[in-house]
Amino acid sequence: MSDAAALPGQPRGLVESGPATARAVNVLAPNPSAMTLDGTNTWLLSEPGSGLAVVVDPGPLDEGHLRHVIDTAEKLGKRVALTLLTHGHPDHAEGAGRFAELTGTAVRALDPALRLGDEGLGAGDVVTVGGLELRVVPTPGHTSDSLSFHLPADRAVLTGDTILGRGTTMVAHPDGRLGDYLDSLRRLRSLTVDDGVHTVLPGHGPVLEDAQGAVEFYLAHRASRLAQVETAVEAGHRTAADVVAHVYADVDRSLWPAAELSVRAQLEYLREHGLT
Numbered sequence: 001m002s003d004a005a006a007l008p009g010q011p012r013g014l015v016e017s018g019p020a021t022a023r024a025v026n027v028l029a030p031n032p033s034a035m036t037l038d039g040t041n042t043w044l045l046s047e048p049g050s051g052l053a054v055v056v057d058p059g060p061l062d063e064g065h066l067r068h069v070i071d072t073a074e075k076l077g078k079r080v081a082l083t084l085l086t087h088g089h090p091d092h093a094e095g096a097g098r099f100a101e102l103t104g105t106a107v108r109a110l111d112p113a114l115r116l117g118d119e120g121l122g123a124g125d126v127v128t129v130g131g132l133e134l135r136v137v138p139t140p141g142h143t144s145d146s147l148s149f150h151l152p153a154d155r156a157v158l159t160g161d162t163i164l165g166r167g168t169t170m171v172a173h174p175d176g177r178l179g180d181y182l183d184s185l186r187r188l189r190s191l192t193v194d195d196g197v198h199t200v201l202p203g204h205g206p207v208l209e210d211a212q213g214a215v216e217f218y219l220a221h222r223a224s225r226l227a228q229v230e231t232a233v234e235a236g237h238r239t240a241a242d243v244v245a246h247v248y249a250d251v252d253r254s255l256w257p258a259a260e261l262s263v264r265a266q267l268e269y270l271r272e273h274g275l276t
């Protein structure tokens with residue numbers, strides 16, 4: 001879920017279903033909105049030559065979409081062998097139970113309440129299916145259960161809602177926390193600097209080919225919003241709603257409820273750091 005439409009200077013690429021990297025195919029869910037951009041990207045991942053595939057984020061409970069994901073795999077000569085979730089928001093996870101039923105797969109996620117099957121998922125785990133390797137990178141902040149998946153063979157990372165293909169994301173206070181989110185962005189930056197990751201495969205919006213640039217943009221955007229919130233508080237804007245109206249005046253009003261959660265996260269961060 002996003003808290004802002006495309007910002008000046010940001011790419012406005014098209015989102016299309018289809019191959020994004022050698023190992024990743026996007027099946028776009030039919031749930032576009034101000035919060036979900038073009039819709040949820042359901043990622044189908046597979047090692048070339050392997051008959052097995054992993055699905056990341058089946059998306060909303062939409063029978064047509066879930067069946068389309070399975071058909072897409074079959075057309076590529078693949079069988080879905082495992083389902084992973086980046087986090088529990090319904091636009092990513094609501095269809096997971098039904099998808100697991102249709103495919104007979106386990107669902108692995110950080111939050112035990114989202115899992116189907118015996119295996120959990122957490123920091124440092126390496127998921128291997130048909131020769132495909134995914135490394136689990138905890139990236140809390142958007143939500144406490146947010147994970148990213150590093151796909152080293154394609155120098156890519158699947159970011160869920162931690163980094164989007166367009167605009168910026170929300171910190172879903174009180175579950176999401178700004179301090180965690182900033183640490184997660186720095187963790188992703190180190191993947192781009194130290195591990196050669198070039199490509200962001202986001203949960204919504206187009207694929208980004210300059211992963212480091214995207215992370216730097218997110219860090220700069222967060223710092224600038226935080227400074228604006230701090231200034232607004234100093235100027236006497238006390239409630240979260242009041243701060244939103246002041247700081248997010250440039251953002252479509254349909255996104256203000258999401259922005260208010262982000263502001264609450266920022267006010268908490270400022271309090272915890274003794275800045276207000």
Ligand SMILES: [Zn+2]
Pocket residue numbers: 001087089142161
């Ligand atoms: Zn989300």
